[in-house]
Amino acid sequence: MFGVKIGNRLASIVFSTSFAAILIVTAIIAGCAAPVPQAPATKAPPTKEQALNLLACSIDEDCICEGIDKKTGNCFIGNKQYYEKYVDKSKNCPDFCGGIAGNLVIKCVNSQCLQTLGCVLDTECNEGQSCVNNKCVTSKTALDGSSTTDACRTDADCMTGGCSGTICQSKKAEPVVTTCEYRPEYSCYKQISCGCSAGQCAWKETQQFRACIAQAKTQEGEEFPV
Numbered sequence: 147m148f149g150v151k152i153g154n155r156l157a158s159i160v161f162s163t164s165f166a167a168i169l170i171v172t173a174i175i176a177g178c179a180a181p182v183p184q185a186p187a188t189k190a191p192p193t194k195e196q197a198l199n200l201l202a203c204s205i206d207e208d209c210i211c212e213g214i215d216k217k218t219g220n221c222f223i224g225n226k227q228y229y230e231k232y233v234d235k236s237k238n239c240p241d242f243c244g245g246i247a248g249n250l251v252i253k254c255v256n257s258q259c260l261q262t263l264g265c266v267l268d269t270e271c272n273e274g275q276s277c278v279n280n281k282c283v284t285s286k287t288a289l290d291g292s293s294t295t296d297a298c299r300t301d302a303d304c305m306t307g308g309c310s311g312t313i314c315q316s317k318k319a320e321p322v323v324t325t326c327e328y329r330p331e332y333s334c335y336k337q338i339s340c341g342c343s344a345g346q347c348a349w350k351e352t353q354q355f356r357a358c359i360a361q362a363k364t365q366e367g368e369e370f371p372v
């Protein structure tokens with residue numbers, strides 16, 4: 147009997163020791179597997195310099211073309227907020243903002259201040275105006291002869307000009323000089339002719355031409371009325 151009691155007691159001790167060892171090992175494994183808590187990564191707030199995007203805009207009135215950028219030394223096109231802080235207003239670039247032919251304007255396109263043609267079609271101009279040489283002009287200006295660049299009597303008095311062939315002007319006038327830049331819509335001008343209309347040289351637009359212009363503008367990411 148005494149031997150049996152000792153055997154039972156030893157068995158109980160072995161079982162307790164084994165169970166405790168299993169608990170310790172389990173705790174160690176669980177402790178190793180548990181991820182170490184870390185603070186969530188946070189982005190540093192943008193500095194004023196980073197937040198100031200020189201081209202950002204919401205409407206055309208947000209944009210300005212004037213002066214020299216102090217950082218780059220280039221003629222400035224951008225938003226008025228950047229202009230007030232980083233542009234040398236005492237200097238300027240002649241014929242830069244409006245172009246040599248005066249047919250360029252600064253607009254807010256896709257939330258960026260960009261230099262673009264004043265117009266391509268009459269539909270882009272105000273009521274009573276026409277798009278002549280990429281500029282919106284009143285009918286009176288076009289008909290009273292004050293614009294000698296466009297005066298004509300017949301189609302033979304007109305010719306195409308400009309670096310990209312987008313200008314329709316009178317042969318009697320001095321050639322109009324434009325900036326040599328290429329845009330997809332310029333290829334559409336090969337579909338139409340330059341002629342005399344109501345005493346002025348102008349492009350004879352067609353529905354196919356307007357569709358071509360609209361498609362080219364869409365490819366550039368701009369909305370354009372047909």
